[in-house]
Amino acid sequence: MSSEAGAESANLSGGRAPERILLRRVAIIGLGLMGGSLALALRRAGVAAQIVGCGRQVLIDRAREMGALDSGSTDACEVVAGSDCVVLCTPVETSIALMKQIAPHLAPGAVITDVGSTKQSFAAAACELFGAEAAQRVLPGHPLAGRELSGLEHATADLYDGCVWVLTPLGQCAKTEGNATDQPELTAAQRALRLALEAIGARVVLTSAAEHDRVLAYTSHLPQMLSTALALTLAENFAAADPALEIHGGGLRTMLRLAGSEPKMWEQIAASNHENIAQALEHMEAALRQLRESLGAPEFRAKFEQAREFAKFLKG
């Protein structure tokens, strides 16, 4: 009877078989949606012997109540000392500042990773900080998990289920433009990190920081800018309380969903991936102009069909 009950509770916790311990002690710095969810997911997967956290005291207390953390400290250096894996779960610029602060306290062989939405500025900071050792000490990362909500109160153990988690090995620091296949072997701690991410349900993809930022400008930052600019266009033409705005297709809400995202996070993304985003926006402005010029002309239909095929292919 008791073994049956055990099997059932394993199913409830995600249907995973018990995992071996991959990380002796993980330090999660930043206890918001990303950090809190990572702690809960690592706990659920049972791959970390100890999970420690750093954030404001109220968040540490709440995370401990949620069962996400074994212990915590408001001092980042304190949680880093003795950890084999350090995950910076803060916006890009904050993570860069924290990396500099914790570097002297990092245990030998330990790895620092992050969850920032852009990778080149973090990668460049790591190279500057660690020099020839950067590729061993730092393995930048970016989980592509939903983020309209923020804060520890929205953290869930399944946030990363099935998501793509990009890792961008640094390679030779002089050459961050290089292809991921040129990258050196991962260290033991980096391999353990990768396995732990797969154990929590993520699909790990390796690429370079430069390629990551170029691709994301189109596949994530551009969609966000569109939704925000659509809201601005509507705000320019209608008062928010205008009853005319009740007359809309379901598509309007769909297209405005992303506009509700956190401005602070996007301010940092916009600043750290400025050039790629500007280029994607220029292409988009041209596409809109061409579509406008084709209204009522035969090429409108052809454009519409091309777009439909592409969208269908991506969906499939």
Next chain:
Amino acid sequence: MSSEAGAESANLSGGRAPERILLRRVAIIGLGLMGGSLALALRRAGVAAQIVGCGRQVLIDRAREMGALDSGSTDACEVVAGSDCVVLCTPVETSIALMKQIAPHLAPGAVITDVGSTKQSFAAAACELFGAEAAQRVLPGHPLAGRELSGLEHATADLYDGCVWVLTPLGQCAKTEGNATDQPELTAAQRALRLALEAIGARVVLTSAAEHDRVLAYTSHLPQMLSTALALTLAENFAAADPALEIHGGGLRTMLRLAGSEPKMWEQIAASNHENIAQALEHMEAALRQLRESLGAPEFRAKFEQAREFAKFLKG
């Protein structure tokens, strides 16, 4: 026992009390998603004594099997004769052609309506066709119901549940720019149509054809053009099979959803609401350019917050 069973089946069919008959005979011309769903919804609501349909024979047969129609004909004039309400459920240009064709067969006091996505060209055609009698004979309409799927096979009785159904009374035909409050009283057949739409769960909103088309350019046509132009921008920068496209946030699929819409329908919308859509696109292009120019500057944050407030307000 049998009365209890009856009550239960009434609940299953939408929880509505039995309705009185509002329409003696409704002719639905065009048996796709919109027409098929309307027939099923009228049947469910029990407000039409007889529902007849016009379309290709295979669709008539299928609609009869679905219980949507009492009878049908491939000849539009045949279903119109003897009907007190005629609903044109085809794209705008087709509906205009059909209206001309059926006009001589319309019963005295009967009303023609449509479900077209733009209203000014249909309204103008009605005025030209019926002259001084246009406002009595034709009451253009537009249900704002989801439409990425098309075809009778996707028709459901609940498509219009809770949707806004815009009606644009013609008023004096010389003055289609006028406000809906200037419009003359609805005829008996038009009032019956309005009540029947409310009985199937739609929320009827009255406005002018010009205001409808201006508003929809921003709240429906612009979101569609954005999604299509986003797909075109991606297609220009990536092959559809490029593995890089696996690296995206959930936002990409959200923003590409509308790009899967029916090109034929949108070709007609683009042609019939050309000027309003072009203006909305110009505003959008300017908003994107301004957002691009603010990347990394202080006003970026302010723009982002303004957009977020507006989107939040609309959602609430």
